[in-house]
Amino acid sequence: MSHPLFEKHKETLTKAVAAIEARGYWSPYPENPRAYGEHATEDGRAAFEAYRNAQFYLDQPGMIDRVGAEISPYGLPLNITYPRCHPDALIAAAKAAMPNWIKAGPDVRAGVCLEILARLNACSMEMAHAVMHTTGQALMMAFQAAGPHAQDRGLEAVAYAWREMKHVPESAIWEKPQGKNPPLRMEKRFTIMPRGVALNIACSTFPTWNSYPGLFASLVTGNPVIVKAHPAVILPLAIAVAVARKVLKEAGFDANLVSLLVDEAASPVAKEVATQPDIRLIDYTGGPAFGNWLEKNAQQAAVFTEKAGVNCIVIDSIDDYKGMLRNLAFTLSLYSGQMCTTPQTMFVSSEGVATPEGVVSAEQFGKDLAFAVSKFLEDPARAVEVLGAIQSTATEARIERARELGTVLRDSSAIEHPHWPGACVHTPLLLKVALSDERAYMEEHFGPIAFVVEAPSTSASLATAERVIREQGAITFSVYTTNPGVLQMAEEASLRAGVALSINLTSGVFVNQSSGFSDFHATGANPAANACLTDSAFVAGRFFVVQSRRHI
């Protein structure tokens, strides 16, 4: 079945499929704001401002009332309300929307999904402001991460799912020889059937980047999606849902294939909705406690979780010590450590760090790193563009408490934002703890909190890091070494622990960055996530193949 939207986006889709198989650098969505027009930033700001102090319009069924209490981490009250709809009504509407969406088939659905992504791309700067003023990300990061980079991940999921669906022919002629008798001949038809209504539970720090993979993987395989926003970070997903609904409607489909579910912090609904028999798919990003609960209790659904863990770095030796320090200072500062990829625990050997300039003692490394972070954040105007703001008061409180966990190498301090006097900005806290103090460094402390742990040897560093990752989970693992033997040990540890390894990052790539179409995000092999967000297993279970056969 040909369709204008499929024709329109076919080339992009074909390139995306090639990209997931080549896994080099590729993106159809420019990450340079200039590509979006001269006035993009201001237009985006204006669009964002238009949402403020108003009712967000979404024509959804089962509306109970309007809720919304978002306050920007930069101090701005958003004063936006969203329709709170009864989950049963959203589920019923989603189910009613399915038959035509199923009939449309993989190509049309992919065309519609790519059109949604194209429209989301066009409003990337509007999204940037919305994400900035809910998550606390600095504007440029919000633009890239919630705009083009999130769209990359959405397109990547569509590409994976479309490739899987297209592996199944629509029909086949089966002709079995019968010796001298005429062959048996049958026509077989194969239909891609979705699993059912999907619930997409978003997080408060990367609402689009972490939700788009599941959202688009489910939608393109025929499943309607109910997007459950975090009560503190609704606007970005409200915008995304509104765009999706508009495109669906324009293309002649039922807008209720994508809907927004909101609740209030005081009366959360996710648990109850997640265990409804009609919810057959769940994508979740957030803390491990609720993620583990979902895996255990939402047995009627296929559950994909990205939780969290304790990302580790092992520092053995390096040929560019200053480059390493600069790289680490940026990595620890970026969005104040509020990334599922930010390293928390750094292991260094008592034998010190070998560099071309001689061995740097473990103690000195701690001091050097503390100094590098402080230097990097010296200029508040520059610092806030990297640090962003703290999304949640829980994270602020966590910084307070963490000071007790070890010796302070570098204290966290509040920074006054040059443009946003009410902004909640804190520099990273760097602590030194003993190897024996597992209680401190083996537990996740989400936010700008990192530990330097001295181990008796690099082998001990690697062994401990591997154990931390296997037990607590991790999305990233990083090693600095010039020693081929150590590198091999690190590679083997990363394979055993099922964690992505970054080696000797000293320049413009940071361990907490994951590149669309190239880096696999999470693995599913350690407790940080039960799925990789960017592989075949993430999409294959979202649909079934139902066949018919008849003689011809």
Added chain:
Amino acid sequence: MSHPLFEKHKETLTKAVAAIEARGYWSPYPENPRAYGEHATEDGRAAFEAYRNAQFYLDQPGMIDRVGAEISPYGLPLNITYPRCHPDALIAAAKAAMPNWIKAGPDVRAGVCLEILARLNACSMEMAHAVMHTTGQALMMAFQAAGPHAQDRGLEAVAYAWREMKHVPESAIWEKPQGKNPPLRMEKRFTIMPRGVALNIACSTFPTWNSYPGLFASLVTGNPVIVKAHPAVILPLAIAVAVARKVLKEAGFDANLVSLLVDEAASPVAKEVATQPDIRLIDYTGGPAFGNWLEKNAQQAAVFTEKAGVNCIVIDSIDDYKGMLRNLAFTLSLYSGQMCTTPQTMFVSSEGVATPEGVVSAEQFGKDLAFAVSKFLEDPARAVEVLGAIQSTATEARIERARELGTVLRDSSAIEHPHWPGACVHTPLLLKVALSDERAYMEEHFGPIAFVVEAPSTSASLATAERVIREQGAITFSVYTTNPGVLQMAEEASLRAGVALSINLTSGVFVNQSSGFSDFHATGANPAANACLTDSAFVAGRFFVVQSRRHI
């Protein structure tokens, strides 16, 4: 990495991948016994006889003692003992065997798996006798189903898994432009990592056909497999495991990548082993009770189940009434209904069955079908070749009890086997029950027990069949109709219920037959199975992708 076994089997593998995408008729394993040599049947029998009254040799670790109490459903005591090994020892040995198997990579593993399948193919007739004298299948069926057809399904799983693994490149160069500055360049390496030790829990009726998909899907993706045989049907899997171990060893790998776990009916071990933390994959075929238990309780593992259900037929109208009756008579008789694909409940409208010769009343249809079955089984020598023997005394008892469930249209009777005086052969029991008597026809009665249910209309037949399938699960659904409107309704019902539909089978294809590389077996979309045994979702979750990246 090139490897002689990969080179040897590359062409077959390439053709298998083409076959799963075309889904026409294809097989590399001939189903005609003549292709296996003039003396194949006798040689197979001799090989089978050599196992009898002896100790089956398997050089496995952790041996406790020897057990084995198989008695052929044809009356022959096998008197074979197998090493009973401690599960912990098998798990430990499996884990120790993994590193080299992982390093071998997808191509080498696929080559080894295809060599195992080729060796299994060569001993198909030996397997046939082993399967006949454990499952009760007649020799020719045992040969085809447990030999080439099972090998087809094993190869199909290898093809799916290999294709998925090969979609991931071994390495990539990522080069991101940086405006006027030199690009960022990284080398990324991607390693396929297995999930962990797999437990393959086999059934008593199709030990190889139902186990090979999971076994080979796990093995080729790098996971060691512990095959847990049903205590009454060990020999076929012992043979398969011995072949796999021999090939692995010859190829330089650890034989403990595939091992056999046996227990006794009085002291089953599956539950305990299935919940071991080190068991990370479970494939199960068997009754729904234990299947559901595994899905609920073995949460540390990815669990793939093929349970059972109530397969349905809706009879509306047909242009070849006699052909339909002949087809149904064979279908109901084949292996005495001991197939997960055998229909159990047939719905016919009170308005009768429209045929070119006029309308046949519902009552008459019941009589005609009863007569057709009796006529088909008239000659005992021919009958036993279709019926085989009853595998389990529980099934015999079920036939006894089932008589009470409705009006007997055709009674089950014992047949004396011309060659095996001790054989347990029973013809099918055909009952008529009322539409209101759901207790009877909505529950699975495994074995040669079928129901004719009169519904007020074909619409009512379809609606009830759909409800049965959605609630109880089904692997097959069949419709007879010449009415395009009814056909469309049936097709839509089959899609909604997630069950494969066979339309108007009146000649040499039977609803209980599933053709390798063409028919998808089960869907995962209804309670009969949580997975399709022959799709991407069945393989994709068996491995992870773990990457490393470094600047170049």
